[in-house]
Amino acid sequence: MALDLTKEHGVPLEKQLFDWHDMVRTPISKLDNDAFTRVRIILMNGIENEQFVFLHSAARQHDSGVRVPLARVRRVEQHQQTLVNWLLPADQSVLETTLAYEQVAVEVTAALAEQEPDPYVKQVLEFGLLEDFDHLYRYSALIDRLEGKDPNNILQSYTDVRPGRPTAEEHRAPIDDVRDHYDAKTASPITKMNVLTILAGEQQTRNYYATVGPLYADPMARQVYAEISSIEEQHVTQYESLADPNESWAEKWLLHEANEVYNYFTCLQQEGDARIKKIWERFLDYELGHLHFAMEHFKRIENRDPAEILPQTLPEPFKYTSHRDYVTRVLQAQVDLNAQGTQFVHKSQIPAGAESVRYREQLNSKGSPTETVAAGYRWTPGTELVDRAASMQAGHA
Amino acid sequence: MAKNPTQMGTNRTGIATSPIDSKAMIDSAKSAAPTSQGDESNFANLRTEYINRAGQKPVGAIPPPTSLKGAAQAVGTLITGKRPQVLIDMLGERLAFERMGSRIYEALLAKMNGTLPPGRSPNRQEVEEFRDQEVRHFQLLKQTMENMGLDPTVETPSADLSGVESAGLLQVLSDPRTNIEQCLHALLVAELADYDGWETLIQLTDALGQTGLSNAFGEALRDEENHLRAVRRWYADNISAEAGVQLQMP
Ligand SMILES: [Fe+2]
Ligand SMILES: [Fe+2]
Numbered sequence: 001m002a003l004d005l006t007k008e009h010g011v012p013l014e015k016q017l018f019d020w021h022d023m024v025r026t027p028i029s030k031l032d033n034d035a036f037t038r039v040r041i042i043l044m045n046g047i048e049n050e051q052f053v054f055l056h057s058a059a060r061q062h063d064s065g066v067r068v069p070l071a072r073v074r075r076v077e078q079h080q081q082t083l084v085n086w087l088l089p090a091d092q093s094v095l096e097t098t099l100a101y102e103q104v105a106v107e108v109t110a111a112l113a114e115q116e117p118d119p120y121v122k123q124v125l126e127f128g129l130l131e132d133f134d135h136l137y138r139y140s141a142l143i144d145r146l147e148g149k150d151p152n153n154i155l156q157s158y159t160d161v162r163p164g165r166p167t168a169e170e171h172r173a174p175i176d177d178v179r180d181h182y183d184a185k186t187a188s189p190i191t192k193m194n195v196l197t198i199l200a201g202e203q204q205t206r207n208y209y210a211t212v213g214p215l216y217a218d219p220m221a222r223q224v225y226a227e228i229s230s231i232e233e234q235h236v237t238q239y240e241s242l243a244d245p246n247e248s249w250a251e252k253w254l255l256h257e258a259n260e261v262y263n264y265f266t267c268l269q270q271e272g273d274a275r276i277k278k279i280w281e282r283f284l285d286y287e288l289g290h291l292h293f294a295m296e297h298f299k300r301i302e303n304r305d306p307a308e309i310l311p312q313t314l315p316e317p318f319k320y321t322s323h324r325d326y327v328t329r330v331l332q333a334q335v336d337l338n339a340q341g342t343q344f345v346h347k348s349q350i351p352a353g354a355e356s357v358r359y360r361e362q363l364n365s366k367g368s369p370t371e372t373v374a375a376g377y378r379w380t381p382g383t384e385l386v387d388r389a390a391s392m393q394a395g396h397a
Numbered sequence: 398m399a400k401n402p403t404q405m406g407t408n409r410t411g412i413a414t415s416p417i418d419s420k421a422m423i424d425s426a427k428s429a430a431p432t433s434q435g436d437e438s439n440f441a442n443l444r445t446e447y448i449n450r451a452g453q454k455p456v457g458a459i460p461p462p463t464s465l466k467g468a469a470q471a472v473g474t475l476i477t478g479k480r481p482q483v484l485i486d487m488l489g490e491r492l493a494f495e496r497m498g499s500r501i502y503e504a505l506l507a508k509m510n511g512t513l514p515p516g517r518s519p520n521r522q523e524v525e526e527f528r529d530q531e532v533r534h535f536q537l538l539k540q541t542m543e544n545m546g547l548d549p550t551v552e553t554p555s556a557d558l559s560g561v562e563s564a565g566l567l568q569v570l571s572d573p574r575t576n577i578e579q580c581l582h583a584l585l586v587a588e589l590a591d592y593d594g595w596e597t598l599i600q601l602t603d604a605l606g607q608t609g610l611s612n613a614f615g616e617a618l619r620d621e622e623n624h625l626r627a628v629r630r631w632y633a634d635n636i637s638a639e640a641g642v643q644l645q646m647p
């Protein structure tokens with residue numbers, strides 16, 4: 001079922017009200033809820049945070065009578081973000097939440113890549129996918145070896161834990177992280193949504209690691225967060241460069257609100273927790289309100305019909321489900337790719353003295369934390385101590 | 398002295414650091430009135446409200462046995478009428494705690510590398526032995542759960558909460574700046590809980606008529622008794638050496 005943007009007006013901005021009890025709710029259960037409910041909560045937090053960043057940036061650069069209207073929308077985005085992010089429970093440690101972030105990165109990137117019609121954008125998504133897939137493996141080794149915890153208590157067997165493109169090889173000079181952008185006039189709506197969605201997810205991941213990295217006392221943990229945070233900055237650079245910079249800011253505003261509508265709609269279609277589903281439904285209506293509010297301003301600012309930018313109906317929802325087979329196929333075919341400018345080539349084709357090679361040699365000159373943490377690591381149900389205990393027992397017998 | 402000993406020096410956290418500023422600050426705080434009436438009970442009321450809030454759910458649930466064969470059936474019939482979920486939850490807690498415990502001992506071993514003066518306890522061999530015992534206890538619990546038809550990879554609610562409880566201990570042990578006495582204090586907290594954890598589990602299995610289990614666990618309890626005694630001694634030794642006195646621990 002597709003959503004008709006012209007017919008659905010949602011809830012008007014002035015009726016989008018909150019109080020602190022409403023915003024601070026009972027969180028989900030880390031143990032009992034389906035991992036994809038957590039995945040949706042984390043991605044939607046990222047979507048709301050992208051609104052915050054985008055609308056602030058717009059307000060700093062444009063007047064045309066929109067500074068107060070932008071502040072009004074932004075205030076609602078702020079409170080949506082709070083309500084959504086506060087659904088995460090406090091017994092979910094920083095490192096466990098980190099595993100969940102990488103699960104978001106793997107499963108959502110794969111879902112978007114799978115439905116992406118533009119072959120170049122699809123390739124970029126698949127390229128990034130294998131990098132976040134590797135991060136999941138590195139953080140799994142960290143939680144296993146630091147805390148003696150099984151990463152699969154978070155992943156619930158939906159997402160594999162094994163090396164992807166090794167993080168140590170992901171470090172690239174900026175020149176190899178900026179991609180070609182889509183053409184706003186010819187790109188399909190789903191491409192524009194996909195780019196905004198992945199950008200939101202990666203940006204919050206970069207911000208999260210950059211904030212929580214120093215919360216750990218262990219130098220191994222501090223180094224791993226430092227290294228992976230740097231790759232997430234590369235991912236933000238990569239994904240934001242896919243969007244056409246020739247889109248006007250008001251056009252980008254429309255696309256942002258439309259993407260929020262699309263994402264809440266996507267969550268609503270697939271949510272199994274009735275309590276959380278009501279939140280997605282309510283915020284879908286709020287976002288429709290934002291979209292129509294933005295459409296009115298767009299008409300005034302640009303003297304154009306929003307229909308030039310927006311499709312009448314939103315694309316089909318992407319799938320919140322395990323993409324094990326898809327990821328495995330991409331891994332087999334593309335793990336040895338690396339970037340050269342805006343293109344992807346087999347790593348053997350990159351000359352020894354290339355800027356990215358020198359960049360990475362410098363960063364890794366005293367060792368790569370993600371290599372150290374996962375030295376000899378293989379995930380086993382119940383942590384790698386299961387293997388150690390078994391070999392101790394065999395040694396005793 | 399050990400690495401990073403407790404030292405005299407500048408610590409700016411107390412008001413005595415700035416007598417003039419602190420006096421001004423005290424005067425300022427006294428001259429301002431609170432904007433709302435009441436006391437800490439308002440805070441407590443909010444907690445109560447959330448505890449009783451509609452839709453409030455527990456941290457998590459206990460999954461039932463995944464197979465109903467052999468020992469699982471025996472457990473089912475033996476403890477009919479009682480609430481087996483309490484035992485399952487506690488087995489899960491012990492399992493998670495032991496796994497984390499072996500990682501705690503690894504952090505201690507790393508800390509000891511080069512930071513311990515000659516002759517100072519603990520000795521490496523003893524710590525390695527304790528680490529391995531925690532791994533064996535983990536293995537014992539894993540096999541016990543499997544024999545009962547339970548999934549040993551489940552994180553039960555008490556297992557989850559023991560992770561929350563231990564997070565601070567790991568932070569102390571894994572911080573490069575902490576010294577050996579500070580780490581041993583954290584380890585002591587862990588071993589106190591470890592010892593009582595096994596004792597409670599044995600009493601529970603006894604009370605449920607699972608004498609086979611309580612016998613198997615008895616050996617682990619004896620190890621834990623030994624851990625606790627040793628960690629107390631190490632801690633006292635190090636405090637004594639650093640303070641230049643002689644402490645006797647129980
Ligand atoms: Fe929003
Ligand atoms: Fe990542």
Ligand SMILES: [Fe+2]
Pocket residue numbers: 105131132202205231232235
């Ligand atoms: Fe990423």
Ligand SMILES: [Fe+2]
Pocket residue numbers: 051073077257260287290
């Ligand atoms: Fe919005």
Ligand SMILES: [Fe+2]
Pocket residue numbers: 498531588591620621624
């Ligand atoms: Fe112990």
